[in-house]
Amino acid sequence: xxxxxxxxxxxxxGIVVTGALIGILGPLLQKFGNPKNMGVCVACFERDxxxxxxxxxxxxxxxxxxxxxxxxxxSLIAALLFNEFKARxxxxxxxxxxxxxxxxxxxxxxxxxxxxxxxxxAGGDLNGLVGLIGLAIGILIGIFxxxxxxxxxxxxxxxxxxxxxxxxxMIALLVLAIMQPRFGADGTGPIFNSESGPGSMHxxxxxxxxxxxxxxxxxxxxxxxxVGAIRDVVMFKDTHLVSGVLALGVFAFxxxxxxxxxxxxxxxxxxxxxxxxxxxxxxxxxxxAYTLAGGCAGRQLFLGGEGDMDAGIFVLGMxxxxxxxxxxxxxxxxxSVVDGVTKVWQPNTQTMAAVxxxxxxxxxxxxxxxxxxD
Amino acid sequence: xxxxxxxxxxxxxxxxxxxxxxxxxxxxxxxxxxxIQVTVDNATxxxxxxxxxxxxxxxxxxxxxxxxxxxxxxx
Numbered sequence: 001x002x003x004x005x006x007x008x009x010x011x012x013x014g015i016v017v018t019g020a021l022i023g024i025l026g027p028l029l030q031k032f033g034n035p036k037n038m039g040v041c042v043a044c045f046e047r048d049x050x051x052x053x054x055x056x057x058x059x060x061x062x063x064x065x066x067x068x069x070x071x072x073x074x075s076l077i078a079a080l081l082f083n084e085f086k087a088r089x090x091x092x093x094x095x096x097x098x099x100x101x102x103x104x105x106x107x108x109x110x111x112x113x114x115x116x117x118x119x120x121x122a123g124g125d126l127n128g129l130v131g132l133i134g135l136a137i138g139i140l141i142g143i144f145x146x147x148x149x150x151x152x153x154x155x156x157x158x159x160x161x162x163x164x165x166x167x168x169x170m171i172a173l174l175v176l177a178i179m180q181p182r183f184g185a186d187g188t189g190p191i192f193n194s195e196s197g198p199g200s201m202h203x204x205x206x207x208x209x210x211x212x213x214x215x216x217x218x219x220x221x222x223x224x225x226x227v228g229a230i231r232d233v234v235m236f237k238d239t240h241l242v243s244g245v246l247a248l249g250v251f252a253f254x255x256x257x258x259x260x261x262x263x264x265x266x267x268x269x270x271x272x273x274x275x276x277x278x279x280x281x282x283x284x285x286x287x288x289a290y291t292l293a294g295g296c297a298g299r300q301l302f303l304g305g306e307g308d309m310d311a312g313i314f315v316l317g318m319x320x321x322x323x324x325x326x327x328x329x330x331x332x333x334x335x336s337v338v339d340g341v342t343k344v345w346q347p348n349t350q351t352m353a354a355v356x357x358x359x360x361x362x363x364x365x366x367x368x369x370x371x372x373x374d
Numbered sequence: 375x376x377x378x379x380x381x382x383x384x385x386x387x388x389x390x391x392x393x394x395x396x397x398x399x400x401x402x403x404x405x406x407x408x409x410i411q412v413t414v415d416n417a418t419x420x421x422x423x424x425x426x427x428x429x430x431x432x433x434x435x436x437x438x439x440x441x442x443x444x445x446x447x448x449x
Contacts, residue, residue, distance in 0.1 A: 010421050084417050086441075091391065146397065154389030157415070157441065223418050228392060235393060236400060236426055294391035310391075 023251030032203035060197025070212015075305025087163025089309030100317025106285030138287020145366035163307030
């Protein structure tokens with residue numbers, strides 16, 4: 001029975017069903033309350049978690065997103081059931097932390113991870129396409145390094161208990177999300193919840209958690225990865241993963257049509273700006289960082305759930321990066337409308353510096369962590 | 375690694391991130407010394423290598439030895 005399930009999930013049909021299911025659940029979660037054109041955005045939701053923990057002070061993006069917890073725990077359950085839980089780590093952990101940090105820096109300039117780029121496009125936001133082009137360019141740069149011997153070295157098997165550390169953090173977050181402790185100054189915190197803005201928009205906790213668990217479970221079985229999808233096509237002419245990712249886009253589009261959530265446009269899209277150059281550059285940085293780390297933001301969560309501590313470190317880097325992005329004023333913001341005229345978001349000096357610094361750091365990592373190729 | 379003597383080319387891809395196991399296997403296939411024996415330690419690498427090699431019409435034999443998974447790729 002288990003072998004049959006494994007064979008199904010390894011098949012082309014399996015990965016397409018996975019993408020389709022994520023594509024349907026994302027817009028449904030929006031219907032239940034999640035922010036528009038966000039579905040499940042790993043970067044945005046990790047940023048909201050950073051805010052909920054008080055690691056940054058942007059009051060509109062603070063909420064412990066149960067989807068993220070569900071992704072990790074769903075993957076954990078799948079890995080345990082199918083004997084794939086394996087504690088491992090030690091493959092350049094701090095480098096992975098830095099890659100996660102800059103993946104988030106880039107993601108928050110664009111305002112989304114690769115998943116959200118697809119959800120944005122499927123909701124009619126053409127900037128999503130710009131983001132996907134940027135992502136592809138970042139992945140191509142990463143492939144250049146991979147082909148020249150880039151790797152972060154081997155991970156090693158660790159004590160089983162260590163593999164539980166990252167899922168354990170997620171269980172702790174779930175406890176905090178449910179308990180909502182209030183003993184901070186002026187009766188606020190230590191867990192913060194947005195009263196307005198994207199952080200205040202969310203599906204009921206139980207629905208978000210269940211959706212996350214389902215996605216985490218099937219994504220662990222199918223190895224769903226939005227970065228691996230493009231990478232495998234370019235490097236190996238392998239269309240397996242990309243067929244799942246395309247299914248996500250198509251089914252999210254169809255679900256949006258059915259739910260009346262498809263609104264095509266470019267300059268006044270929900271939680272989005274239309275600065276072409278910085279949408280591109282943000283996603284180039286993210287795409288490069290994900291490729292150097294071996295998988296997209298979602299995939300890192302699923303790997304963390306099956307005991308991969310290096311992936312867990314990458315996620316912690318992303319959450320830290322989110323805190324820095326808001327504290328240093330690096331994150332993008334939606335276009336504004338002044339006197340009926342759309343004003344396109346423009347990056348400040350520190351945003352530009354951070355993206356360029358991120359690209360330089362990633363290139364240095366790509367050049368310096370390598371084996372000689374014959 | 376088991377059956378080392380039988381393999382014309384042996385690759386140890388244990389502990390390597392995606393896409394290293396597939397990338398190293400593909401390079402060995404291009405070199406053309408069969409059979410190629412690849413040792414991995416996780417189901418993702420096993421599935422990816424198997425898919426790639428079978429897609430190129432090679433035979434893939436899979437043997438599990440404790441934590442190691444040994445894929446033997448032959449023409």
